[in-house]
Amino acid sequence: MTETTTQKAQIGVTGLATMGRNLARNIARHGYVTAVHNRSDAKTKALVEEFGHEGTFVPGYTSQEFVDSLESPRTIIVMVKAGPATDAVIEELAPLLSEGDIVVDAGNAHFADTRRREAALRERGVHFAGVGVSGGEEGALLGPSIMPGGSEHAYAKLGPIFADIAVSVDGTPCSTHVGPDGAGHFVKMVHNGIEYADMQLIAEAYDLLRHGLGRTPKQLAEVFTSWNEGDLESFLIEITARVLDKDDPTQEGTPLVDVILDEAEQKGTGRWTVQTALDLGTPVSGIAEAVFARALSGHAEQRKAAQGVLPGPAAGAEGTGGFVAEADAEAFVDDVRAALYASKVVAYAQGFDMIRAGSTEYGWGVDPGAMATIWRGGCIIRAKFLDRIKDAYANQPDLPSLLLDPYFADAVAKGQEAWRRVVTHSVQAGIPAPGFSSALAYYDALRRDRSSAALIQGLRDLFGAHTYKRTDRAGDFHVDWSGDGTESQG
Numbered sequence: 001m002t003e004t005t006t007q008k009a010q011i012g013v014t015g016l017a018t019m020g021r022n023l024a025r026n027i028a029r030h031g032y033v034t035a036v037h038n039r040s041d042a043k044t045k046a047l048v049e050e051f052g053h054e055g056t057f058v059p060g061y062t063s064q065e066f067v068d069s070l071e072s073p074r075t076i077i078v079m080v081k082a083g084p085a086t087d088a089v090i091e092e093l094a095p096l097l098s099e100g101d102i103v104v105d106a107g108n109a110h111f112a113d114t115r116r117r118e119a120a121l122r123e124r125g126v127h128f129a130g131v132g133v134s135g136g137e138e139g140a141l142l143g144p145s146i147m148p149g150g151s152e153h154a155y156a157k158l159g160p161i162f163a164d165i166a167v168s169v170d171g172t173p174c175s176t177h178v179g180p181d182g183a184g185h186f187v188k189m190v191h192n193g194i195e196y197a198d199m200q201l202i203a204e205a206y207d208l209l210r211h212g213l214g215r216t217p218k219q220l221a222e223v224f225t226s227w228n229e230g231d232l233e234s235f236l237i238e239i240t241a242r243v244l245d246k247d248d249p250t251q252e253g254t255p256l257v258d259v260i261l262d263e264a265e266q267k268g269t270g271r272w273t274v275q276t277a278l279d280l281g282t283p284v285s286g287i288a289e290a291v292f293a294r295a296l297s298g299h300a301e302q303r304k305a306a307q308g309v310l311p312g313p314a315a316g317a318e319g320t321g322g323f324v325a326e327a328d329a330e331a332f333v334d335d336v337r338a339a340l341y342a343s344k345v346v347a348y349a350q351g352f353d354m355i356r357a358g359s360t361e362y363g364w365g366v367d368p369g370a371m372a373t374i375w376r377g378g379c380i381i382r383a384k385f386l387d388r389i390k391d392a393y394a395n396q397p398d399l400p401s402l403l404l405d406p407y408f409a410d411a412v413a414k415g416q417e418a419w420r421r422v423v424t425h426s427v428q429a430g431i432p433a434p435g436f437s438s439a440l441a442y443y444d445a446l447r448r449d450r451s452s453a454a455l456i457q458g459l460r461d462l463f464g465a466h467t468y469k470r471t472d473r474a475g476d477f478h479v480d481w482s483g484d485g486t487e488s489q490g
């Protein structure tokens with residue numbers, strides 16, 4: 001406890017696990033008197049004991065004590081486990097609050113829950129802001145990317161605080177008002193969906209180079225380090241090199257990646273993104289492939305049963321050169337880099353399409369260029385690449401697809417031959433690359449003048465009289481398939 005515990009706090013944080021503790025420290029380090037509270041006392045005590053010297057903390061050991069320690073109107077950040085825990089905390093706080101207070105949910109909530117909570121608290125005169133925070137443990141402390149949703153009124157109070165604690169890139173804080181009610185959590189959800197796609201593509205690049213080329217993890221750490229100096233420069237590429245370079249701390253000389261169980265877990269934001277995209281009718285195939293690839297990795301029994309039973313090419317063994325001749329190795333590494341970049345552009349294009357679709361559906365008015373701007377630092381998908389996306393939307397705010405921005409169109413066009421070679425190689429070598437191949441399929445489907453959907457429409461009309469539209473006349477048409485074969489207009 002510090003000497004200033006009688007002082008009213010300017011802001012409070014409840015939920016002091018990994019994220020909440022560091023967010024509270026970040027806020028206090030910026031000079032805000034910060035009330036802190038956790039369901040169980042130990043985390044509150046530990047925070048004040050270990051980090052009390054970093055700023056002015058006011059510990060509260062009951063919800064009442066916590067609420068009473070805040071100046072009015074109160075500003076409370078809830079940073080607890082998403083789902084029922086958040087509802088439990090809000091239900092406990094709500095009766096203790098007054099009109100005009102602001103409650104911020106900074107966890108990874110589903111945006112539909114945020115909409116529900118916002119409406120419920122609005123009835124009581126309390127402002128509820130659903131705020132996406134990305135950056136993990138370190139980002140929360142040193143400067144995350146913040147995606148605040150909620151009312152203009154709430155943002156007027158929260159904006160300056162978030163601008164203080166968020167990381168800045170080129171002097172611009174990675175925080176901006178996303179839009180009302182669920183907009184902030186929607187954008188954070190899509191951010192996480194893109195994070196899934198990004199990681200899946202990186203994992204496929206690793207797999208192709210490891211088993212298609214026979215490179216060791218340490219050699220690949222060098223490859224990823226070199227890629228991090230080019231147009232792929234990003235936090236995820238940087239940490240890929242670190243993970244691949246790491247030996248098992250318990251067995252020197254054994255790559256850590258070789259002893260990590262190959263079953264990817266997921267807390268749910270990627271799945272939410274795909275479920276929501278299905279409802280919005282937005283094809284986010286890159287994110288969906290990533291979610292399904294994690295799901296398949298988790299079906300360990302099924303995978304085990306298939307081993308040695310389902311025939312196909314064996315992925316190249318380490319040291320044998322895999323399926324690529326050593327003389328072609330350098331070119332193959334370059335091809336994989338190009339395929340990774342092109343597939344990444346597709347994943348981001350789909351993610352930004354989804355932000356636009358969600359914004360239209362819910363009337364949020366989200367500015368996609370502003371989202372690219374606040375993702376340039378602090379968050380897990382931070383990348384040099386986002387500067388280009390920011391520029392693309394600045395040049396053309398109503399860009400129909402990121403793939404049509406001249407810079408990205410040109411970059412993908414330059415890489416597409418390599419992309420096709422890599423996808424072909426993955427198929428021939430039996431190395432699954434669902435992210436690369438589905439991104440290429442999306443790209444090809446997007447640029448086709450006529451799609452195969454015409455046949456689907458014909459089939460639907462034949463079996464279900466669902467009708468079809470024609471290219472040459474307006475209206476709905478149906479063929480009398482079981483009768484005289486004539487066409488009628490509905």
Ligand SMILES: NC(=O)C1=CN([C@@H]2O[C@H](COP(=O)(O)OP(=O)(O)OC[C@H]3O[C@@H](n4cnc5c(N)ncnc54)[C@H](OP(=O)(O)O)[C@@H]3O)[C@@H](O)[C@H]2O)C=CC1
Nearest residue numbers: 015016017018019039040079080081082085088107108136
């Ligand atoms: N970890 C990360 O990298 C990131 C996490 N997030 C999100 O931030 C939020 C916090 O994440 P994190 O710090 O990892 O912590 P956890 O998601 O592990 O949640 C733990 C916290 O929730 C509290 N809690 C759980 N159930 C209840 C309940 N019924 N009532 C009151 N409090 C409860 C715990 O209290 P107690 O100590 O008493 O158990 C503890 O403070 C989550 O929504 C998460 O999705 C967002 C970005 C990154």
Ligand SMILES: O=C(CO)[C@H](O)[C@H](O)COP(=O)(O)O
Nearest residue numbers: 134135136266267268269380
């Ligand atoms: O929000 C985050 C970063 O922005 C979390 O790190 C993310 O939730 C991790 O997700 P998962 O456990 O599903 O991989």
